[in-house]
Every structure is written in structure tokens, then in C-alpha cells.
Amino acid sequence: MRRTLRGSLVTLTVSALLLSACGGSSDSDAAAGDEPRKPGEKVELNFWSWAPEMDKTVEVFNEAHPDIHVTVNKQDGGDPAVTKLLTAIKAGSGAPDLMQAEYQALPTMVGAGALADIKGQLGDDVQGHFAEGTWNAVTLGTDAVYAVPQDAAPLMFYYRADVLEKLKIEVPTTWDEYAAAARKINEDDPKKFLGTFSSNDAGLFAGLTQQAGASWWGIDGDAWNVAIDSEPSQKVAQYWGGLVEEGVIDNTPMYTPSWNAALNDGSQVGWVSAVWAPGVLAGNAADTEGKWKVAPIPQWNAGESVTGAWGGSATAVTSQSKNKAAAAEFAAWLNTSAEGVKALASISNVYPADTQNSAAALSEPPAFFKDQPDFYEIAAGVSGTVNSFTYGPNTNVAYSAFNDAFGKAATAKKAAAFGEALSTMQTQTLEDLKANGFNVK
Amino acid sequence: MKTAQQKPSLVGTGVLLVGAVYCLIPVVWVLMASSKTSSELFTTFTYAPGTSLFSNIADLTAYRDGLFWRWMANTGLYAGAGAALSTLVSAMAGYAMAKYRFPGRGALFNILLAGVLVPGVILAVPQYLLFAELGMTNTYWAVLLPSIISPYGIYLARIYVSASVPDEVIEAARTDGAQDWRIFRSVVLPMMVPGLVTVFLFQFVAIWNNFLLPYVMLGDDKLFPVTVGLSGLLNQGAQQPAMYSLVIPGALLSILPLLALFLLLQRFWQVDLAAGAVKS
Numbered sequence: 001m002r003r004t005l006r007g008s009l010v011t012l013t014v015s016a017l018l019l020s021a022c023g024g025s026s027d028s029d030a031a032a033g034d035e036p037r038k039p040g041e042k043v044e045l046n047f048w049s050w051a052p053e054m055d056k057t058v059e060v061f062n063e064a065h066p067d068i069h070v071t072v073n074k075q076d077g078g079d080p081a082v083t084k085l086l087t088a089i090k091a092g093s094g095a096p097d098l099m100q101a102e103y104q105a106l107p108t109m110v111g112a113g114a115l116a117d118i119k120g121q122l123g124d125d126v127q128g129h130f131a132e133g134t135w136n137a138v139t140l141g142t143d144a145v146y147a148v149p150q151d152a153a154p155l156m157f158y159y160r161a162d163v164l165e166k167l168k169i170e171v172p173t174t175w176d177e178y179a180a181a182a183r184k185i186n187e188d189d190p191k192k193f194l195g196t197f198s199s200n201d202a203g204l205f206a207g208l209t210q211q212a213g214a215s216w217w218g219i220d221g222d223a224w225n226v227a228i229d230s231e232p233s234q235k236v237a238q239y240w241g242g243l244v245e246e247g248v249i250d251n252t253p254m255y256t257p258s259w260n261a262a263l264n265d266g267s268q269v270g271w272v273s274a275v276w277a278p279g280v281l282a283g284n285a286a287d288t289e290g291k292w293k294v295a296p297i298p299q300w301n302a303g304e305s306v307t308g309a310w311g312g313s314a315t316a317v318t319s320q321s322k323n324k325a326a327a328a329e330f331a332a333w334l335n336t337s338a339e340g341v342k343a344l345a346s347i348s349n350v351y352p353a354d355t356q357n358s359a360a361a362l363s364e365p366p367a368f369f370k371d372q373p374d375f376y377e378i379a380a381g382v383s384g385t386v387n388s389f390t391y392g393p394n395t396n397v398a399y400s401a402f403n404d405a406f407g408k409a410a411t412a413k414k415a416a417a418f419g420e421a422l423s424t425m426q427t428q429t430l431e432d433l434k435a436n437g438f439n440v441k
Numbered sequence: 442m443k444t445a446q447q448k449p450s451l452v453g454t455g456v457l458l459v460g461a462v463y464c465l466i467p468v469v470w471v472l473m474a475s476s477k478t479s480s481e482l483f484t485t486f487t488y489a490p491g492t493s494l495f496s497n498i499a500d501l502t503a504y505r506d507g508l509f510w511r512w513m514a515n516t517g518l519y520a521g522a523g524a525a526l527s528t529l530v531s532a533m534a535g536y537a538m539a540k541y542r543f544p545g546r547g548a549l550f551n552i553l554l555a556g557v558l559v560p561g562v563i564l565a566v567p568q569y570l571l572f573a574e575l576g577m578t579n580t581y582w583a584v585l586l587p588s589i590i591s592p593y594g595i596y597l598a599r600i601y602v603s604a605s606v607p608d609e610v611i612e613a614a615r616t617d618g619a620q621d622w623r624i625f626r627s628v629v630l631p632m633m634v635p636g637l638v639t640v641f642l643f644q645f646v647a648i649w650n651n652f653l654l655p656y657v658m659l660g661d662d663k664l665f666p667v668t669v670g671l672s673g674l675l676n677q678g679a680q681q682p683a684m685y686s687l688v689i690p691g692a693l694l695s696i697l698p699l700l701a702l703f704l705l706l707q708r709f710w711q712v713d714l715a716a717g718a719v720k721s
Contacts (some may be wrong), residue, residue, distance in 0.1 A: 007554065022641070046661065050676070073660045073661045073662060074662045074673070075660075075662075076673045076675045076676035080676060084657070084660065087566075087569065087657070088573065088578070088660075090570075090571050091573030091578075092573060092574070092576070093573045093574075093576050094573050094576075094578040094579060095576070096660065110604035225653060257482075258483075258484050258485045261484055264480055264484060265484065283478070283479060283684075284479045284480075284483070285480075286479070287480055287484075388658075392542070419666065
């Protein structure tokens with residue numbers, strides 16, 4: 001997930017305060033039944049979401065469903081909304097009926113008793129709309145269903161087609177080729193980089209290790225295990241550390257003003273990012289319109305086809321909702337019906353997780369990539385190849401450990417420091433799990 | 442009351458000038474950045490004006506059917522009503538604590554002093570939990586009610602009453618047969634005006650700039666004050682770039698009413714500072 005108020009003291013303070021106010025598990029009853037519904041009575045549902053224009057998307061639902069009315073409360077993207085929900089759950093009131101939640105936040109929310117198991121309220125056909133890896137993210141590998149996947153965010157490789165063409169570089173299909181291309185570009189013009197290692201974006205790094213086969217957490221019976229410092233993660237850390245040490249990849253964090261400027265003035269000529277990148281590029285690098293293209297992400301082994309994810313979210317029903325059946329009906333409509341998926345894609349501009357209806361919903365490439373008509377075909381091709389990955393109940397702790405440890409490593413520009421940063425992350429995440437009373441193996 | 446014509450100190454003037462520049466540079470930045478398109482923002486010289494101030498403001502006004510102006514109106518309501526009520530409560534409490542003898546007065550004053558030292562930020566989460574208990578989160582009241590009690594305001598009012606309302610005046614009014622409420626309303630309150638303007642301004646600015654309390658309390662963005670609304674525009678999630686070209690003009694517009702208020706009420710503020718210095 002992408003944040004823009006990076007390192008903001010306010011955000012940190014708020015999270016710290018709210019988290020300390022809502023530590024421990026909730027005593028709310030996730031299995032509480034619905035209030036009895038009188039015939040002909042209109043059900044009012046509240047939906048916290050940060051997707052753009054979600055209120056207009058929901059309008060389509062409201063018009064077609066006279067007995068249910070959904071009101072959207074727009075939230076700040078990602079973490080702030082989660083923190084707010086957990087506080088409301090702990091306080092016993094104030095939570096919405098429905099909540100847009102990022103996949104990596106689901107274990108935290110389930111652990112706090114914030115989400116209802118809606119398996120019984122969903123039709124049998126819902127699961128068939130999603131790729132296996134995506135569905136796994138909302139079941140956490142259990143028999144319960146905690147949310148309906150909303151948008152998917154498979155990693156792809158964005159590059160400046162004009163620059164690569166000028167230097168006669170083939171679009172890299174493996175990470176070795178990517179490294180060679182990065183060297184060539186930097187050699188031609190030392191100010192140009194094929195990418196940057198961002199010590200602010202743990203989500204991206206997690207996605208890259210996901211592609212290499214890592215899964216940072218795992219559930220073993222009733223115990224958690226942490227495998228951040230694993231062989232695949234080390235491979236990824238060493239690879240990027242090596243390129244940074246060599247100086248052919250930049251070490252400026254993403255989503256900073258200088259990075260924005262570098263995208264716009266053409267000194268950043270490549271970006272490993274997710275399917276939502278066109279919106280960001282359009283906003284931050286307007287001058288480069290028409291010069292970017294997308295390709296599947298480079299592979300570790302030639303001929304393979306796997307990727308990771310960066311972001312993506314699901315629609316969950318909260319444990320405080322008094323109308324769980326109606327809420328689940330809405331979540332299923334939004335994410336699996338032809339009209340819902342179309343509205344999501346065309347009005348709210350997200351890449352739907354639904355694999356059956358997205359092709360019809362996404363016939364046109366994003367405006368910023370109008371010269372690449374097969375944009376969504378490429379996206380559809382890779383979205384089924386996302387490796388499965390389990391997030392943990394303290395993803396936020398691991399991510400802030402990443403920011404600290406890799407921030408130092410990236411500044412030091414030493415490949416060895418990248419490996420050490422990974423073990424620092426492992427230790428801190430594991431210690432935090434133990435300190436919070438989780439059963440850890 | 443000038444004693445002698447002094448030459449201005451070069452060092453002093455220099456320090457003040459540096460201070461003025463330090464305070465004004467961010468304002469200039471906001472002014473310049475407000476006028477830039479999002480691509481100009483990261484490419485042109487920082488303190489050079491851009492080309493799109495009015496189109497930025499038009500875009501901001503158009504954002505989700507004028508939501509920004511609703512935030513401004515909300516902030517106006519929170520700050521205006523909150524500060525007015527807070528001033529009234531502070532005046533009454535301060536007067537009572539300064540002029541009435543009752544058991545526990547000393548203890549109450551000490552608790553109040555402790556309250557002055559506790560930053561409001563720390564109280565936001567407990568207040569949220571209390572309001573959740575009452576089912577009143579996500580309402581206008583959730584932000585208004587906690588703003589009404591200001592320990593600092595009560596403290597200031599108490600100090601001001603002790604210093605500027607002589608006991609004799611109150612005794613005279615009582616001799617003339619005035620009841621407590623009448624004394625407060627017709628005698629004490631008019632004498633407290635300069636002090637109360639200070640309390641009002643302090644509280645108004647504090648509520649206007651408050652972020653954490655409304656951020657914690659409110660889920661519906663139609664109730665947001667402008668601080669929380671603008672911060673939300675920067676946190677758009679993955680699909681959209683941050684809307685710098687809306688947020689920065691929004692920040693500029695949001696400080697204009699504060700500037701106007703300060704210019705209007707500045708005189709009273711000065712009177713009060715001088716009065717405090719002489720009487721204490």
C-alpha cells in the first residue's frame with residue numbers, strides 16, 4: 001500500500017495512541033446474530049471506504065436494491081481507517097457495517113475480533129470469481145470467510161519505452177536482464193536509473209519477496225511463525241542491496257517530492273509497481289504521458305511466470321454490524337456481479353479482483369497508457385500468477401521495522417547491510433508477537 | 442512612557458529580522474505552492490509563482506460537490522460555537538473560583554492547574570471511548586462538547602477576575618440588592634471583556650487547528666473540519682496520486698479566516714497583555 005504522509009509525526013502519534021488504547025483482543029461477539037428484519041423495512045448500511053468515487057459506485061447498488069441503502073463514509077487510505085475501526089470495535093460502538101480493508105490488515109482485524117465470518121451469508125458461487133491466491137487472503141487459510149476480495153494489485157514492470165528503445169535495450173524478462181539494463185542505462189547517463197530501492201515501501205518489498213517464494217508469516221495449528229529472514233527474502237534483499245551498492249539503482253524512497261520530480265523529468269525510467277501505477281504516474285509525471293509501457297515483472301528463473309502483490313483490498317463485514325446478511329449481500333454484489341465490478345472499474349477506477357467480470361469491465365487501457373491497448377490483457381495475464389503469501393497479526397510492526405532497518409541500509413549503500421536489516425526485521429517482529437501473547441513457534 | 446530616546450540595537454533588530462523571515466518563509470511557500478499545478482510543484486523553483494492559483498481553487502471547490510467548503514463551514518461552527526461557549530463557561534467558572542469562598546476551592550484550583558499542563562492530545566482517546574459509550578461518536582457534539590471545557594481558559598479568567606474586578610465593586614452591587622446572576626452579567630462580565638477576548642482567541646485558534654480529536658471522533662467526512670479533511674486528501678490510498686494541488690490551496694484558504702480574526706481582535710489582545718503585566 002502506498003502512503004503519502006510518510007514518517008509523519010502526527011500519523012505515528014495517532015497510531016501509537018490508538019493502538020495502545022486498543023491493544024489485546026476484543027470481547028465483542030463476532031457471531032452475534034442480526035437484528036430481526038421486519039418485512040418491507042429498509043436496511044441502512046454504513047460503508048467505510050477510501051476508493052475514489054465509491055459513493056457513486058454504491059449509488060448503482062442503491063438504485064437496484066430498494067430494501068437496502070448503503071451510505072459511504074470516505075476514509076483516509078489504508079492504515080488510518082484500520083486503526084479507527086479497531087478503536088471503535090474496542091469501544092463497543094461506532095464501527096460501520098462494511099469496511100474496505102487491505103489484505104495485509106485482515107489478520108490484525110480478525111485477531112481483534114473486528115470482522116464477521118460471512119461464509120454462511122455468501123452464495124456458493126462467490127469463491128469461483130477469484131484467483132486462488134486472492135481467495136486465500138480473505139480466508140487466511142481457515143474455513144471462515146472474513147471478506148470478499150475487492151481489488152487486486154499484482155506487481156508488474158513499468159518502463160520508459162522511448163529510453164529503452166534509444167539504448168537498444170530489450171525489455172528485461174529476468175532479474176539478471178533487469179540488472180544488466182540498469183547498468184547500461186546508468187552508464188549511458190549517470191543521472192538515470194531504471195528504478196530505486198525504496199526503504200519507505202515495505203509493501204513493495206514484501207511483494208518482491210512474495211514473487212521469490214517467501215511468505216513472511218505462517219499459521220501452524222494455533223501458533224504463528226515468522227519467516228521474514230528466509231532464503232527467498234535474503235535473495236531479494238541481496239539483489240537490491242547489490243544494485244544499490246553498485247550505484248546503478250537509486251536509493252531515494254518513493255513518493256517523495258524528489259522521486260516525483262525524477263519520474264517527471266525522466267531520471268527514473270523504470271518502476272516495479274502494481275496494476276494501479278498509471279494513476280500515480282498520471283498525477284506525478286504528467287509530462288511523460290505516452291512514453292511509458294508495462295510488461296510482466298522480471299523473473300528469477302527464465303521461463304517462469306510468477307509475481308507478487310503490492311496493495312489490494314477486500315470488502316469486509318464488521319462484527320458490530322446488526323445487518324450482516326444485508327452487508328454480505330452488498331459485498332457480494334460489489335465484487336462479483338457484472339454491474340458491481342463494472343462500476344468499481346469504471347467509476348471508482350480500481351482493478352477488480354473478480355476474474356470473471358473484469359475483462360468486460362476493462363476494455364479500454366488507462367488514459368495514461370492509451371498507446372498500449374493490451375494493458376489490461378497483460379494485467380489479467382499476471383494477476384492469476386500471484387504467489388500465495390500470509391500476512392501476520394503484526395504486519396504494521398514488521399513494516400515499521402522495515403522502514404528503520406532498510407532506511408539505514410539504503411543510506412549506507414552496502415549490500416551486506418541489506419541482509420542484516422532483514423534479520424533485524426525478523427527479530428523485532430518475532431519479539432513483538434511474543435510480547436503480545438501470541439503463540440509463536 | 443518613554444524614558445529616553447534609544448538607538449535601535451543592531452543585534453536585536455537582526456535577531457528579530459531573522460525571526461520574521463523564519464516565520465514568513467513557510468507562508469510564502471504556501472502562497473507560491475498554491476499557485477502551481479502538480480507537475481509545476483516538483484519541477485519549478487520553489488519560491489517562484491505558478492500559473493494556476495484560481496484553477497486550483499476552482500478544482501478544490503468542485504471536489505466532490507464542494508465538500509471543501511462544507512469542511513470550512515464545519516470548522517467555523519466547531520471553532521466559533523466551541524470558543525464562544527468555552528469563553529462563557531470559563532468566565533463563569535473563573536469568576537466563581539476567584540470571588541466565592543467554598544470548601545474545596547483550593548483543591549479545585551490545583552486540579553485545574555494540573556489540567557492546564559495536560560495536553561489535549563492525550564485526552565482525545567479517553568474522550569473517544571467515553572463518547573462511544575454514549576453512542577455519540579461521529580456527531581457534531583463529539584467535537585463540540587470536549588471543546589467547551591478549557592482549563593487554560595478558566596485559569597486565565599480566574600487570574601483576570603482577581604486582578605481586575607475589585608471586591609468592593611461586587612459588594613457595592615450586592616448592597617444595591619443585585620442577585621448573583623445579575624452581578625455576574627451586568628457588573629463582572631463587562632469588566633472581563635478584554636480577558637475574555639484573549640480566552641476566545643486562544644480557544645478559537647486551538648479548535649481551528651485541532652486535528653486529533655475530530656480525527657478520532659468522526660467517521661463521516663461531511664462532519665470533518667478542514668484539518669482532517671485536507672489530511673484525508675493526502676491519504677488517498679493506492680489508486681490515486683496525492684492531491685497536492687488541492688491540499689496546498691486548501692491550507693492557504695483555511696488560514697485566511699484566522700488571519701482576519703487576529704487583525705480584528707488584535708487590539709484587545711494587546712490591552713490584555715499590558716493589563717496583566719501591570720497588575721500582577
